[in-house]
Amino acid sequence: MSSLPELRVGVVGLGWMGQVHARALQRLAHHYLDAPLRPRLVAVADTVVDDRTHRTAAALGFEDVLTDWRHLVARDDLDLVCVAGPNLIHRDVGVAVAASGKHLWIEKPAGRNGAESREIAAAVEDAGVQSAAGFNYRNAPAVERAKELVAAGRIGTVEHTAVRFLADYAAHPDGALSWRFQDVAGSGVLGDLVSHATDLARYVVTDIGELVVDAATFIPERPEAVPGAMHYERGGGALGPVANEDYVNALLRFVDGSRGTLESSRVAVGEQCAYSIEVHGSHGALAWDFRRMGELRVCLADDYQDASWTTELVRPTDGELGAFQPGSGISMGYDDLKVVEAHRLVQSIAEGKPVGATVHDAATAAATVDAMLESARTRRWVAL
Ligand SMILES: NC(=O)c1ccc[n+]([C@@H]2O[C@H](COP(=O)([O-])OP(=O)(O)OC[C@H]3O[C@@H](n4cnc5c(N)ncnc54)[C@H](O)[C@@H]3O)[C@@H](O)[C@H]2O)c1
Incomplete structure (x- = not known):
């Protein structure tokens, strides 16, 4: 087991992008031996939790499956949350993640319009957390x-x-x-x-x-x-x-x-x-x-x-x-490309400045x- 500090991750939305984010974080150390943090997939939240969700989450290495993103964001055992649900939830989840002091990896377009994207960016700025956006x-x-x-x-x-x-x-x-x-x-x-x-x-x-x-x-x-x-x-x-x-x-x-x-x-x-x-x-x-x-x-x-x-x-x-x-x-x-994105985000978290x-x-x-x-x-x- 690596002695690197953990980066405890939650993912919101386990569709295409949620799975890609999870895989990218799991693969980070395969490609970047010097990665400063070791991601651990703690929990995923999706409104659809059926047998396929459980099997997908287990295969990706998630420890816990939830149905309400609010319960995930409220947890105190997470450092980073990936927002990979539909655009409709980006603003509420993104702002809540930043406000809770967690780093944010959010899919594009990060909200439904400019006003929502600006709200997310302002929340990240106010909280002093790091962020990545899905421009792979x-x-x-x-x-x-x-x-x-x-x-x-x-x-x-x-x-x-x-x-x-x-x-x-x-x-x-x-x-x-x-x-x-x-x-x-x-x-x-x-x-x-x-x-x-x-x-x-x-x-x-x-x-x-x-x-x-x-x-x-x-x-x-x-x-x-x-x-x-x-x-x-x-x-x-x-x-x-x-x-x-x-x-x-x-x-x-x-x-x-x-x-x-x-x-x-x-x-x-x-x-x-x-x-x-x-x-x-x-x-x-x-x-x-x-x-x-x-x-x-x-x-x-x-x-x-x-x-x-x-x-x-x-x-x-x-x-x-x-x-x-x-x-x-x-x-x-x-x-x-998403592994590269994960790498840059993890670097930014470790260095305390955007990459x-x-x-x-x-x-x-x-x-x-x-x-x-x-x-x-x-x-x-x-x-x-
Ligand atoms: N960077 C890229 O190349 C790229 C590619 C595809 C999608 N995206 C973006 O990723 C986001 C997700 O797209 P996708 O293709 O993965 O969609 P998807 O439909 O495959 O997955 C969305 C998932 O979110 C879940 N979900 C819906 N409402 C939720 C809620 N309130 N709480 C928790 N989970 C909820 C759905 O059940 C589903 O599992 C979109 O914003 C999209 O624009 C980016």
């Missing part, structure tokens, strides 16, 4: 490398950036009318995918200053979900109205004067996790696509015209690849989503 795509080694190349001026002055986050998870008209499609989510593809997309653009390039957006809902009704249905399941109930947008298309002006486009859809037939960023500078360009996570396409031209692209495979020295694989060309997976994406980044993404909703409604440019 910035943890990909190729994204870290892209950020470094941009910052070092290797593509010159950034001129324009294209971000596309296209998915087909809601393309089937029988896809369940889960919380994601209802008012309780706050927004649709904006909170779900665009919050990631804007964070990625900010991380690699810079802050967005102004935007104009067109939005659409292509599937206005869906069958109601059966209780406990997961993200990708079909509905089985009566048809109900979809309350939020399936698709957005935006023009962006970044604060450095560069321009951008951002397109995102949850109903894009043929697109599975087509999450990409392409940055063009005055004498170079680079491009990354999540589906080829370990590759960065670069055009580091010696001349302005007729330059060709090459594909770099990330090296163990790029980002955190070395903690996962010994050489280039050996892939990391989605869950690994990696925090609730403040979530508040920025949420403010951007708010601005996009306003622009789609008013059909005007909105400044951030």
